[in-house]
Amino acid sequence: MHINDQYVWNVFFSLLFASFVISGGMILEAFNALPQNIPTLMEFFILTLAALRITRLFVYDKITSFFRDQFYDVVEKRGKRTLEKPDNGPRRTIADLLSCPWCVGMWSGATVVFFYYLTSYALYPILFCAIAGAASMLQIFSNMVGWKAEQLKDEVEG
Numbered sequence: 001m002h003i004n005d006q007y008v009w010n011v012f013f014s015l016l017f018a019s020f021v022i023s024g025g026m027i028l029e030a031f032n033a034l035p036q037n038i039p040t041l042m043e044f045f046i047l048t049l050a051a052l053r054i055t056r057l058f059v060y061d062k063i064t065s066f067f068r069d070q071f072y073d074v075v076e077k078r079g080k081r082t083l084e085k086p087d088n089g090p091r092r093t094i095a096d097l098l099s100c101p102w103c104v105g106m107w108s109g110a111t112v113v114f115f116y117y118l119t120s121y122a123l124y125p126i127l128f129c130a131i132a133g134a135a136s137m138l139q140i141f142s143n144m145v146g147w148k149a150e151q152l153k154d155e156v157e158g
Helices: 005-030 043-058 062-073 090-097 101-118 122-158
Strands: 072-076 080-084
Touching: 005 090, 005 101, 043 062, 043 101, 043 122, 072 090, 090 101, 101 122
Parallel strands: none
Antiparallel strands: 072 080
8 A cells, every 4th residue: 555655744744733732731831821711702802813914924925935935846837937836745745834824824823822821922913913914804805895896886887
């Protein structure tokens, strides 16, 4: 039976994520910072918006493309240089992760929660990311409203 080598890397990074989450819990316990109850609705909302913004930063934003591009191969096609995911190996798994908002969302969510409970100094960057996340959502919503208005206008004038 042939086992896809890429599955090995996927399992490796899954176990790495699990070990980070467990280690984070152990660190929080050592600092007596483990949450004693479920966060309030406001805290949950702020942490969610911060994780959303960090996810968008690493998956979509141009400012972090220098980081994402390290895990792609430069391929010459018809005289044009393009980036493609490697066929296999750890760079392929990382490229898959960085192109998946659900995957990066797990990592950013775990990171935001860890630092939120570890130190009160994390509140400022978390709030900063949460406000930026809310602004991103408002911008996306306003774009959708504008596109819909343009579509309806074209149908009426059409």
